[in-house]
Amino acid sequence: MRSHGTDGGVAQAVLRRFNALRPLSEEDAAALEHAILEGLLRAGPGEDLIAEGDPVDSVRLVLSGWLFRHKTLEDGRRQIVNFILPGETCDSHAYLLSSIDHSITTATPVAYAEIKRARFEQLMAANSTLAEAFMCETLLNSAIQREWIVNLGRRAAFERVAHLFCEIFERLRPVGLVDGNSCALPVTQTDLADATGLSVVHLNRTIQELRACGLIVLKDRTLTIGDLEALKNAAMYSPGYLRLYQAK
Amino acid sequence: MRSHGTDGGVAQAVLRRFNALRPLSEEDAAALEHAILEGLLRAGPGEDLIAEGDPVDSVRLVLSGWLFRHKTLEDGRRQIVNFILPGETCDSHAYLLSSIDHSITTATPVAYAEIKRARFEQLMAANSTLAEAFMCETLLNSAIQREWIVNLGRRAAFERVAHLFCEIFERLRPVGLVDGNSCALPVTQTDLADATGLSVVHLNRTIQELRACGLIVLKDRTLTIGDLEALKNAAMYSPGYLRLYQAK
DNA sequence: TGCTGCCATTAGCTTATGTTAAAGCGGACG
DNA sequence: CGTCCGCTTTAACATAAGCTAATGGCAGCA
Known part of the structure; x- marks a missing residue:
């Protein structure tokens, strides 16, 4: 699964992630990369890629940058309903339901690839490994959402924020975006509050607390986790739902 | 889409639901019903059909009765993460991830059909309409979960419980399980508390409040909604996510 | 250089929701 | 017929989290 010319082509994150979902042959990877290169696009920070109720007619893959899914009363x-990280899919299969039930907004500058429905279906029909990988992508997104329900329903603020940080860290790792015990966290505290169902004020208090416990450092949009095991304990984090063991 | 002999065969709820997701031809419906009749099973109330971490190797369709998905810290x-109502699917496609990330438990006696993975894949390969309908089932489950995240993260107890009741009512309607302005609600208040992320005590208080407002009657495991519009307003319910307009 | 605006932080006070405990209530069952 | 048990309901009290408002820091910009 090397990319064409230099390694670390634009599709690197996607290829790493998909390869973790289903081992891809050279041909699988090439087919996916080819489809990606046909539809390269960019968006600035704070742009809506799609809004609640919009029709869907393509599938988008994130090459770099962060986005989030959200709904507004x-x-x-x-409420932010999930983050979408590099290598992940915006709306795999969503076109089957015609319109989308939530909005997707960029948090940072984003590079992504858009694959039109017809092209996507052709690709799926021609390559069953890719089809399964996309299916896993959808199922995994659903599993993450379930864990968020538990997080919001049953964890106290401290555990809840700790859990979110663990999850993000573990989701960034397999695509190579973790550096030692640090990773980017390019969102505001308002965004984090809307993701954890807290008020900004209380989110801030909670982050102070996590800092005071020596569990994290959060500065300049970079998250550093001193002791991941300790953070996971504090969060009652149990990793099974991300199915990372399948990787490699 | 009549069932074989007498109308209202065991597969009725499933057929109604799937027909709403994708209009089924006579053959589609017959193929689905046939697969269902091959694998009929029953379970008593309070039985675990599958538990977190278990391997998955089949797809199950609920013919009658209620179940819920849940995770425990x-x-x-x-935390109950969703209810599974008649006509719905337990774990469509879940076998692709080998093991399951949550448990599924019956709330009532349940009749269901189990379709083994190989049989299921053969059915999907032979019938693309059914394949799409199952895919929609998975996507809809995901959309419901997103709405639950919003519910837990951003709605106050009163709105939250009201919202849950609206949703259940609207999910039961298309499978014919709503009678006037009443439907069954065969779960305990403890279950409702675990679904809404509240304590049992506060859930009970909230239900009293809904009663006092004349919005609901809840007695003998039956929910009666006096004024559905008023309840929806109280809940800030916006129905798009269930995609019911596709029905019929 | 001094606005302006976004974001993080802190303080003081309010309130929704949790906790513990006990009491009522009806059905199942010996 | 009485007892047990699961479920609902109520009460009294404790606390986590929300709200409003002000402050500080920093970057962009005129």
Whole structure:
């Protein structure tokens, strides 16, 4: 699964992730990379890629940058429902339901690839390994959402934020975006609050607390985790749901 | 889409639901019903059909009765992550991830059909309409989970419980399990608390409040909704995510 | 150089929700 | 017929988290 010319081509994160979901042959990887290179696009930070109710007619793969899925109530309360990280898919298969039930917004500058529905279906029909990998991508997204439900429903603020940090760290690792015990966390505390169902003020208090316990350092949009095991304990984090063992 | 002999065969709920997801031809419906009749099973109330970490090697369709998906933290806190209602699927495609990340338990006596993976894949390969319908089933489950995240993260107890009741009512309607403005709600208040992320005590308080407002009657495991519009307003319920307009 | 605006932080106070415990209530069953 | 048990309900009290508002830091920009 090397990319064409230099290694670390634009599709690197996607290829790493998909290869972890289903081992890809040279041909599988080439087919995927080819489809990606046909539809390269960029977006600035804070752009809506798609909004609740919009029709869907393509599948998008994130090559670099962060996005989030979110829904907003009539009165403005917003809930971030998941982050979308490099290598992940925006709306795999979503076109089957015609329109989308949530919005997707970029948190940072983003490079992504758009594959039109017809092209995507052709690719799936021609390559069953890729089809399975995309299916896994959808199922994994669903598993992450379930864990978020548990997080919001049953964990206290401290555990909840700790859990989110563990998850992000573990999701960034397999695509090579973890550096030692640090990773980027390019979102505001308001975003983190909307992801954890807390108020900004209380989220901030909670982060202070995590700092005071020596569990994390968060500065300049970089998260550093001193002791990952300790953080996982604090979060009651149990990693099975990400199915990382399948990787490699 | 009539069932074989008498109408209202065991597969009725499933057929209604799938027909709403994708219009089924006579042959589609017959193929699905046939697969169902091959694997009929029953379970009593309070039985675990599958538990977190178990291997998955089949797909199950609920013919009658309620179940719920749930996860439990080390210290016993439990979160119900979704209800599974008649006509719905337990673990569509889940075998692709080998093991499951949550448990599924029956709330009532349940009749269901088990389709083994090989049989299921053969059915999907032979019938693309059914394959799409199953795919929609998976996507819809994911959309419901997203709405639950919003519910837990951003709605206050009163709105939250109201929302759950609206959703259940609207999910039961298309499979014919709503009678006027009433439907069954065959779960304990402890279950409802675990679904809404509240304590049992506060859930009970909240239900009293909903009663006092004349929004609901809940008695003998039956939910009656006086004024559905009023309840939806109280819940800030916006129905798009269930994609019911596709029905019929 | 001094605005302006976004983001993080802190303080003081309010309130929704949790906790513990006990009491009522009806059904199953010996 | 009485007892047990699971479920609901109520009460009294404790606390985590929300809200409003002000402050500080920093970067971009006129």
